[in-house]
Amino acid sequence: MSTRFITSVAVFLLGGAFLCSLSAEQTRISMGHEDAWSGISRFEEARLEEGQRGFLDIVMAYRRYDPESVPTDMLLHFETLPIRDHASRYMVTASEKVAILPLGKIGGGAAFFSRESGGLTMDFSGTASGEKGSPLFLPGSVWEDFTIEFWLRPGYLENGEKILRWEGQRLLSGRLQLQTLTCTVEKRLLKWDFENFFLHPGSGEISFSLKGKKALIPDRWNHHMVRFDAQTGLMEYLVNGIPEAVLYITTNGTPSGSVMRPYIGKRSLGRLQIAPAYTGMMDEFRISRIFLTDPQLKKFSRNGGSVEIGPVHLGEEGSEINSIDLEVSTPAGTGVYSYYRLAESPSSLGLDRPEWIPFRPGEEFVPPPKAGYLGIKIELFPDGEGLISPRVSSAAINYRPNLPPPPPVGLTALPKNGKIHLTWSALQQRDLGGYLVYYGESPGVYRGQEASEGASPIDIGTDTELTLSSLENGKIYYFAVAAYDTVGSSHRGPLSQEVSARPSAYYGE
Numbered sequence: 001m002s003t004r005f006i007t008s009v010a011v012f013l014l015g016g017a018f019l020c021s022l023s024a025e026q027t028r029i030s031m032g033h034e035d036a037w038s039g040i041s042r043f044e045e046a047r048l049e050e051g052q053r054g055f056l057d058i059v060m061a062y063r064r065y066d067p068e069s070v071p072t073d074m075l076l077h078f079e080t081l082p083i084r085d086h087a088s089r090y091m092v093t094a095s096e097k098v099a100i101l102p103l104g105k106i107g108g109g110a111a112f113f114s115r116e117s118g119g120l121t122m123d124f125s126g127t128a129s130g131e132k133g134s135p136l137f138l139p140g141s142v143w144e145d146f147t148i149e150f151w152l153r154p155g156y157l158e159n160g161e162k163i164l165r166w167e168g169q170r171l172l173s174g175r176l177q178l179q180t181l182t183c184t185v186e187k188r189l190l191k192w193d194f195e196n197f198f199l200h201p202g203s204g205e206i207s208f209s210l211k212g213k214k215a216l217i218p219d220r221w222n223h224h225m226v227r228f229d230a231q232t233g234l235m236e237y238l239v240n241g242i243p244e245a246v247l248y249i250t251t252n253g254t255p256s257g258s259v260m261r262p263y264i265g266k267r268s269l270g271r272l273q274i275a276p277a278y279t280g281m282m283d284e285f286r287i288s289r290i291f292l293t294d295p296q297l298k299k300f301s302r303n304g305g306s307v308e309i310g311p312v313h314l315g316e317e318g319s320e321i322n323s324i325d326l327e328v329s330t331p332a333g334t335g336v337y338s339y340y341r342l343a344e345s346p347s348s349l350g351l352d353r354p355e356w357i358p359f360r361p362g363e364e365f366v367p368p369p370k371a372g373y374l375g376i377k378i379e380l381f382p383d384g385e386g387l388i389s390p391r392v393s394s395a396a397i398n399y400r401p402n403l404p405p406p407p408p409v410g411l412t413a414l415p416k417n418g419k420i421h422l423t424w425s426a427l428q429q430r431d432l433g434g435y436l437v438y439y440g441e442s443p444g445v446y447r448g449q450e451a452s453e454g455a456s457p458i459d460i461g462t463d464t465e466l467t468l469s470s471l472e473n474g475k476i477y478y479f480a481v482a483a484y485d486t487v488g489s490s491h492r493g494p495l496s497q498e499v500s501a502r503p504s505a506y507y508g509e
Contacts, residue, residue, distance in 0.1 A: 025400045025401075026322060026398060026399065026400050027315075027398075027399060027400070027401060028396050028397065028398050028399075029312060029314075029396065029397045029399075030394065030395075030396045031309065031394065031395045031396070032055065032056070032057075032058075032327070032392070032393055032394035032395055033055045033393075033394055034055075036048075036055070036056050037056055037058065037307075037309075039309045039310060039312060040058075040307050040308070040309055041308050041309065041310060041311075042306075042307065042308040043061070043305075043306075043307055044305055044306045044307070045060060045061050045063075045300075045301050045303070045304065045305030045306070046058060046059065046060055046061050046305035046306060046307050046380060047059060047060070047061040047062075049391075051391065051393055053393075055393065055394075057329075057391040057392060057393045058307055058378065058380070058391060058392040058393075059380070059389045059390070059391045059392075060300040060301070060304075060305040060380050060382055060389035060390075061300075061301075061305055062104075062106055062107045062108070062299060062300070063106060063296055063298060063299065063300060063301055064077055064106055064107050064284065065077075065284060065286050065296060067086050067087040067088075070288050070289075070290055070292070071288060071289035071290055072087045072286060072287070072288055072289070073087060073089060073135060073136045073146075073287040073288065073289055074087055074089060074090055074122065074135075074136075074272075074285070074286065074287040075087045075285070075286045075287075076092070076111075076120075076274075076284070076285040076286075077107055077109075077284060078100060078104065078107075078109050078110050078111040078282065078283050078284070078285070079100065079104070079107055079108060079109040080100060080109065081094075081099075081100050082094065083098070083100075083111065083120065085122070089124065089135040090122040090123060090124055090135060090137075090272075091122075091123045091124075092120055092121075092122060093120065093121040093123065094119070094120050094121075095113075095117045095118040095119060095120075096117075097114055097117035097118075098111060098112070098113060098117070098119065098120065099111070099112045100112070101281065103281065104283050104284075105151040105153070105221045105283045105284065105299065106151065106283055106284045106296065106299055107283070107284070109283075110151075110153070110281045110282065110283040111275075111281065111282050111283070112280070112281050113275040113278050113279060113280065113281075113282065114279055115158075115161060115277050115278055115279040118276055118277075119273060119274050119275030119276050119277075119278065120273070120274040120275065121271045121272070121273055121274075122137070122271055122272040122273075122274065123271045124137055124138050124271075136264070136287065136289070137166065137264055137268075137271070137272055138264065139168075139264055139265065139266045139267070139268045139269075140264065140265075140266045141263070141264040142199070142261050142262070142263050142264075143228075143230070143261060143262035143263070143264075143289075144230040144261070144289070145227075145228060145229055145230050145231075145289065145290050145291040146227070146228050146262065146287065146288065146289060146290075146291075147225060147226070147227040147228075147286075147287070147288040147290060147291060147292035148164075148225070148226045148227075148286075148287050149223065149224065149225035149226075149227075149284075149285075149286055149288075149292070149295055150223075150224055150282055150283070150284060150285040150286070151221055151222070151223050151224075151282065151283040151284050152190075152221070152222055152223075152224055152280065152281070152282055153219060153220065153221045153222075153280055153281040153282075153283075154185070154216065154218055154219075154278070154279070154280035155218060155219065155279040155280040155281075156218055156279055156280070157185050157188045157216055157218050158185060158279075159185060159186060159187065160184065160185065160186075160277070161184065161185040161277055161278045161279065162182065162183070162184050162185075162273075162275075162276050162277040162278060163183040163184065163185070163190065163274075163275060163278050164181065164182060164183040164272070164273065164274060164275075165180070165181070165182050165183075165272075165273045165276050166179075166180065166181040166182075166270055166271070166272045166273065167179065167180050167268075167270035168180075168264055168265045168267070168268030168269075168270050169265050169267040169268055169269075170196065170263065170264075170265025170266065170267060170268070171265065171266070171267060176267070177196045177205060177265070178195065178196065179195060179196045179197055179264075179265055179268065180193065180194075180195040180196070180197070181193070181194055181195075181197050183224075183226075185278075186211065187215070188215040188216050188217075189211055189212040189213070189214075189215060189216065190211070190212050190216070190224060190237075190239075191209065191210070191211045191212075192209065192210045192211070192226055192237055192245075193207065193208075193209050194207060194208045194209070195207045197262055197263075198249050198260035198261065198262055198263065199260055199261050199262070199263040200251075200260055201251060201258060201260075206260075208235070208247060208249060210226065210235065210236075210237040210245035210246075210247060211237075211244075211245055212237065212239055212244045212245065213244045213245070214239065214244065216239075218280075221283075222239055222240055223238075223239065223240050223241065223295060223297055224237075224238075224239055225237070225238045225239075225241075225292070225295055226238075227291050227292055228249065228262070228291065229291045230259060230261060230291075231259070232248070232255055232259065233248045233249045233250040233255070233257065233259035233260065234246070234248060234249075234255075234291075235247055235248070235249050238295075240297060241295055241297050284296070297386075298382075298385070298386025298387070299382070299386055299387050300382040300386050300387070300388075300389050301382075301386070302381075302382065302384075302386050304379055304380055304381040304382075305379070305380050306377060306378060306379045306380065307377070307378050308375060308376070308377050309375065309376040309377075309378070309395065310349065310373065310374055310375035310376055311343065311346040311349045311373040311374065311375055312373065312374045312375070312376070312397060313346075313372070313373055314371065314372055314373065314374060314397075314399055314401065315372075315401045316372060316401045316402045316403060316404065316491065317344050317371075317372035317402060317487045317488075317490065317491040318344075318370045318371070318372065318402035318485065318486070318487035318491060319370060319371065319372060319399050319400060319401045319402045320368040320369075320370050320399060320400045320402065321340075321342075321365055321368055321369050321370070321371070321374060321397065321398075321399045322364060322365060322368055322398045322399055322400065323362060323363060323364050323365060323398045324338070324340060324359060324361060324376065324395065324396070324397055324398070325361055325362050325395065325396040325398070326338060326361040326362075326378070326392055326394070326395050326396075327392065327393040327394040327395070328361070328390060328391070328392050328393070329390060329391045329392075329393070330390045331383065331388050331390065332383065333382075333383030333384050333385075333388065334380075334381060334382055334383050334388055334389065334390035335379075335380075335381040335390065336378065336379065336380055336381075336390050336392060337358065337378070337379040337381075338358070338359055338360075338361055338376065338377070338378050338379075339356035339357060339358050339359065339376070339377040339378075339379075340356070340357055340359055340369075340374060340375065340376050340377070341354050341355065341356050341357060341374075341375045341377075342354065342369055342370070342371030342373070342374060342375075343371060343372070343373045343375070344371060344372045344373065344487075345372070345373065346373055348373070349373060349375045356377050368399075368400075370402065370487075374397060374399075376395065376397075378392055378395075380392070402485070402487065402491070404483075404484070404485060404491055404492055404493035404494075405427055405429045405432060405483035405484065405485055405492075405493040406427065406429075406483070406493055406494070407481075407482065407483070407493060407494040407495060407496045407497070408424045408425065408427060408435065408481045408482070408483055408496045409424065409425050409496065409497075410423075410424050410425035411423075411424040411479065411480070411481055411496045411497060411499050412424070412499060413477075413479055413499045413500065413501035414501065415501040415502055415503050415504060415507060416467075416503060416507045417473065417503065417504065417505050417506075417507045417508055418469060418470060418471055418472075418473055418503050418505075419467055419468060419469045419471060419503055420467070420468050420471060420477060420479070420501045420503055421465065421466075421467045421468075422437065422465060422466050422467070422468070422479055422481070422499075423464060423465040424464055424465075424481055424496065425464065426462075426464045427483050429483065429485065431485045431486045432462060432483060432485060432486075433462075433483075433484045433485045433486045433487070433488065433489070433491075434459060434460065434461045434462050434483070434484055434489070435459075435460055435461070435462070435463070435464070435481055435482070435483050435484075436457040436458065436459055436460075436481065436482045436483075436484065436489060436492055437456070437457060437458045437460060437466050437468075437479065437481055438456050438457045438479065438480045438481070438482070438495065439451065439456045439458075439468065439477055439478065439479050440456060440477070440478055441475065441476070441477060441478070442478065443478050443498060443500075444478070444498065445478075446478070446479075446480065448477065450470060450471065450472065451468040451469060451470055451471060452468075452469045452470040453466065453467075453468055453469065457482075459489055471503045472503070473503050473504050473505050474502065474503075474504060475502065475503070476500055476501070476502045477500065477501060477502070477503075478498055478499070478500045479498065479499050479500065479501070480495040480496050480497070480498045480499075481495070481496045482494065482495050482496065
């Protein structure tokens, strides 16, 4: 693990970040501690999490299932109490002894169940069929493709422990048949039983079973999934994405037979029970209306996540960025990559422009890039197993503000016939770009337009004198001059001391 720490002393608040002087010219904007990363403008597979020192760190986002990503019938995240169905189809009734522990496999929490205290009962809400269809366990439902999956961390794996149980009834040819769907523990394996769960072309009773092959180990997380393809009749049981049992739900048990569909009898009043007699933890329970081919087995996306910070205002256009520091923690196999981009206005920092430029945190930029606004992008990548995230605790921008030129001095105004001649002392400014001459008819109001040389202000480059002509004799005019640097006329300094003069025919030609 590699970690680098940044220490800064904040003296006043600037734009949501803390600013402090590092030298006579260099300043620092610090983010991620007291300001709680208020400058983050975009998250992508990333989030904020409390770090060891009580401040918020940037980490990767958990890859929890989204009920909108695939057709979902039931989804339990087990993050907080009360437990709810995030697909909004079922009401959840939980035993008082069901707890949420901060030990989730996916996300921050997981449900803890006790064999003696009971688990959850899922009751369809009774809402009418909508765009998403009725709940699968609604009496009279005929299923197509489906997938049942969950993460399990058993405490004991005792024979007879019940992970799932559903009971129903159907009437076929005048005969009442009991239906069950169960998942139980048998010799440290999970066994799935479907009794009269699939609709046989005749009226006979029929059962199917799938059982794992590799013994499970207590106190260890494993992903379990049963999936059914209504086109071929294929049903598989997978542990951690690896098939352990396969069969065909057809009339002859082969791909060539007629496929039987799951059917919830109209006389069914039973509810799906989750962990009714099980001791251990469970996380991310989902029933999907598809034959799922890509289960979520990683805690974090192996494609990484990112955040974008800014635009951060550096106070002045053309400010020099000396370095950008990051305080990061990178456990083995994880990675953090950083980029910046520059602009002279916030609107110029769009999603796709300008391009991101990679940088090494803490290294001096040679030559230093210049801008008025800065954007930062931080990419985070987990370890190869997708189980551990790096973290970023703080960031700091070290830069020198590009202070505008000082006000010119020595401004004088010499009146003439219909003209006024202005002069001032040249500024000894290394990055001087030029001067702007302001004029008008009232003190401090420089909106003059009648001079042949143009409307106020007039950009005359680096000259230190100007004659304004076509002025009205007898009228008093007021003048001031400002300097700007090589960034452009938009980055001007303060106005000089104001002077005034009145042109007159008295002065002759």
